[in-house]
Amino acid sequence: MSHRVTRMEKRDPVSRQGCPDDGRRAFVRITGTGREAIEQAAPGHGRTVRRLVLDALTADEVAQLGGIFHRLRSRLGLSTG
Structure with a gap:
């Protein structure tokens, strides 16, 4: 999973933030680029939901x-x- 997230970070759909309570964990957050990619990949999804x-x-x-x-x-x- 870590390798996949690293690859995604390089393309900018996600960013990783270290967990302050546990150095082995990280929080992965969607970026503006990632949100835009989701919206383009699934037009109308929000309306359907x-x-x-x-x-x-x-x-x-x-x-x-x-x-x-x-x-x-x-x-x-x-x-x-």
């Missing part, structure tokens, strides 16, 4: 889902901003 998932939920359920994702990200040590 919205139509199939989010549009089926009430505003309260969407808020609950956001809270769940926020808690999970916090537990994993990911930024929530």
Whole structure:
């Protein structure tokens, strides 16, 4: 996995950040270049997810889902901003 991430870093779709708590781990984050590549590779994906998932939920359920994702990200040590 490390070799694959290194190769991806060279093409700039991801960046790697060391984990402050464990030197053996790293956080891999998508870059602007990576997000753009995903959007180009899957046009309409966001619209499809919205139509199939989010549009089926009430505003309260969407808020609950956001809270769940926020808690999970916090537990994993990911930024929530």
